[in-house]
Amino acid sequence: xxxxxxxxxxxxxxxxxxxxxxxxxxxxxxxxxxxxxxxxxxxxxxxxxxxxxxxxxxxxxxxxxxxxxxxxxxxxxxxxxxxxxxxxxxxxxxxxxxxxxxxxxxxxxxxxxxxxxxxxxxxxxxxxxxxxxxxxxxxxxxxxxxxxxxxxxxxxxxxxxxxxxxxxxxxxxxxxxxxxxxxxxxxxxxx
Numbered sequence: 001x002x003x004x005x006x007x008x009x010x011x012x013x014x015x016x017x018x019x020x021x022x023x024x025x026x027x028x029x030x031x032x033x034x035x036x037x038x039x040x041x042x043x044x045x046x047x048x049x050x051x052x053x054x055x056x057x058x059x060x061x062x063x064x065x066x067x068x069x070x071x072x073x074x075x076x077x078x079x080x081x082x083x084x085x086x087x088x089x090x091x092x093x094x095x096x097x098x099x100x101x102x103x104x105x106x107x108x109x110x111x112x113x114x115x116x117x118x119x120x121x122x123x124x125x126x127x128x129x130x131x132x133x134x135x136x137x138x139x140x141x142x143x144x145x146x147x148x149x150x151x152x153x154x155x156x157x158x159x160x161x162x163x164x165x166x167x168x169x170x171x172x173x174x175x176x177x178x179x180x181x182x183x184x185x186x187x188x189x190x191x
């Protein structure tokens with residue numbers, strides 16, 4: 001019975017939410033770093049179709065071998081890695097109540113937006129035998145989590161219905177208590 005009472009306390013609820021936000025951020029981090037970013041397909045001499053799947057740290061070629069990106073290539077991938085960390089940090093902040101849902105959604109598009117933009121010209125030129133499709137796993141997961149598990153938006157004083165008085169509108173006199181008038185009672189009347 002003591003465990004049930006402790007589980008209903010606000011402190012344990014806050015710890016549970018922080019644990020969930022860390023789990024969501026960890027999944028987003030793994031998807032951002034290791035999930036495939038795009039798939040490319042092309043023909044060579046019109047004979048055979050080749051394709052490869054690309055991630056930030058690995059590539060899979062249709063010739064059945066996987067290559068791990070060499071360490072010196074990480075320097076060229078550094079801007080992409082930073083872009084993939086933006087949704088992770090914003091969704092973590094959203095579930096800790098430090099940012100809004102709208103900003104977290106925009107950050108989700110920032111992480112995969114560059115890859116989506118890079119593939120647009122190839123989609124238009126797909127009739128030439130080159131096809132490049134984005135695989136926005138991090139974006140899809142982030143939007144699904146934000147849609148399925150929203151938290152209540154924090155209330156702010158500027159969104160409230162009543163406007164607080166400015167400092168110059170407030171009176172400088174301390175508030176005085178109203179004195180109640182005694183009610184007339186027949187016993188109190190002298191004449």
